[in-house]
Amino acid sequence: MSFSLIRAPLRRAAVAGTRSVPRAPFRSSFRHYSTPPPQADSKSSKSLLIGLGAVAGLGGLAYYFYSNAREAGTAVKSGVQAAKVQVNFVPTKEDYQQVYNKIAELLDEAGEYDDGSYGPVILRLAWHSSGTYDKETNTGGSNYATMRFEPEALHGANNGLNIARDLMEKIKKEFEWITYGDLWTLGGVAAVQEMQGPKIPWRPGRIDGFAADATPDGRLPDATQGSDHLRKIFGRMGFNDQEIVALSGAHALGRTHRDRSGFEGPWTFSPTTLTNDFFKLLFSETWTWKKWNGPKQLEDKATKSLMMLPTDYVLVQDKSFKKFARQYADDNDLFFRDFAKVVSRLFELGVPTQQFVTSEPWIMKSLEDQQDEKKQDEKK
Numbered sequence: 265m266s267f268s269l270i271r272a273p274l275r276r277a278a279v280a281g282t283r284s285v286p287r288a289p290f291r292s293s294f295r296h297y298s299t300p301p302p303q304a305d306s307k308s309s310k311s312l313l314i315g316l317g318a319v320a321g322l323g324g325l326a327y328y329f330y331s332n333a334r335e336a337g338t339a340v341k342s343g344v345q346a347a348k349v350q351v352n353f354v355p356t357k358e359d360y361q362q363v364y365n366k367i368a369e370l371l372d373e374a375g376e377y378d379d380g381s382y383g384p385v386i387l388r389l390a391w392h393s394s395g396t397y398d399k400e401t402n403t404g405g406s407n408y409a410t411m412r413f414e415p416e417a418l419h420g421a422n423n424g425l426n427i428a429r430d431l432m433e434k435i436k437k438e439f440e441w442i443t444y445g446d447l448w449t450l451g452g453v454a455a456v457q458e459m460q461g462p463k464i465p466w467r468p469g470r471i472d473g474f475a476a477d478a479t480p481d482g483r484l485p486d487a488t489q490g491s492d493h494l495r496k497i498f499g500r501m502g503f504n505d506q507e508i509v510a511l512s513g514a515h516a517l518g519r520t521h522r523d524r525s526g527f528e529g530p531w532t533f534s535p536t537t538l539t540n541d542f543f544k545l546l547f548s549e550t551w552t553w554k555k556w557n558g559p560k561q562l563e564d565k566a567t568k569s570l571m572m573l574p575t576d577y578v579l580v581q582d583k584s585f586k587k588f589a590r591q592y593a594d595d596n597d598l599f600f601r602d603f604a605k606v607v608s609r610l611f612e613l614g615v616p617t618q619q620f621v622t623s624e625p626w627i628m629k630s631l632e633d634q635q636d637e638k639k640q641d642e643k644k
């Protein structure tokens with residue numbers, strides 16, 4: 265049997281003696297899914313309760329063995345190598361910073377891939393693993409990293425994310441102690457920060473789940489739809505209009521791919537640097553429907569080299585969305601502040617932070633910050 269670890273925040277919570285909080289049963293009538301949702305009495309719901317009880321009642325020891333069993337089960341089901349982790353290893357912030365640094369270095373090893381950075385696709389992995397959250401049933405979210413399992417890995421919205429998962433697997437091999445949920449979200453944090461974005465407060469504390477925890481298809485947004493759809497999908501995660509607009513600013517990064525989503529092209533001229541250009545361009549350019557043999561998308565009239573999805577364009581069509589889009593177009597600092605707040609929340613969806621993660625979120629240092637610190641130290 266292989267061993268994983270009990271992570272620091274969990275152990276602290278166990279010592280403090282936290283209450284166990286059951287997950288609400290899944291309501292299958294909530295919406296129509298293309299694949300059936302997990303049942304309310306699924307093994308995962310029961311096992312979570314056992315796990316929580318173990319944390320509260322036995323000072324973490326039972327949880328320790330319990331999580332090892334979960335990990336072993338996960339490994340068998342996913343075909344992922346079971347982690348051989350030193351018993352009683354409790355990672356510190358510095359250990360997570362080491363992981364961050366490795367991811368940051370990996371982002372730049374993209375060579376000819378897309379625009380020369382793996383940042384955008386790694387950010388998309390973090391978002392798609394978190395954005396499955398449903399506040400009504402308290403299912404989905406980043407906690408269990410269920411995109412490792414089929415059919416979630418094969419959901420249309422996740423096309424192409426195997427690239428990001430494979431990249432993250434390289435990091436996992438080196439840092440076997442980290443859970444996939446922590447790894448993927450830390451990847452998202454590194455992607456934003458290394459692409460010149462704001463600092464995203466982040467903390468560890470996710471556990472790896474079972475295939476039974478995987479979410480049904482249809483929880484992520486459909487780019488061909490309008491404002492009602494965006495409000496329904498993001499409202500289900502607990503986000504309001506302002507937060508929907510701020511989150512959409514991520515489309516300053518990366519591009520759409522014909523063979524993944526069917527769409528084609530980047531949103532901005534600098535797809536590996538986070539700025540408020542996505543919002544600026546929405547207002548400054550004239551957008552016309554692209555005439556082509558593909559899904560409905562817009563192109564900028566001037567160069568025809570940029571694109572907007574129907575769900576992006578709606579941000580300047582809908583009155584309430586437009587107000588926030590205007591503010592972000594006019595004020596990059598405001599966009600960065602709101603983006604950092606909402607992405608930090610996004611990455612913690614489905615994580616029982618109140619009950620188990622007692623630490624305040626951390627600010628991980630970018631590679632640039634660390635270089636600057638080193639220079640300062642050398643001057644002293």
Ligand code: HEM
Pocket residue numbers: 384385387388391424485486487488494511512514515517518519520521522524525526527573575607
């Ligand atoms: C508002 C609803 C959203 C819709 C409908 C949507 C849809 C899409 C689509 C269709 C793609 C192209 C995928 C491909 O062909 O490779 C894409 C890419 C991307 N999305 Fe979104 N997205 C949304 C929100 C978000 C959010 C909230 C984030 C992050 C906070 C995000 C980050 C990204 C990134 C970084 C890419 C580029 C990936 C790459 O370059 O490989 N998106 N999105």
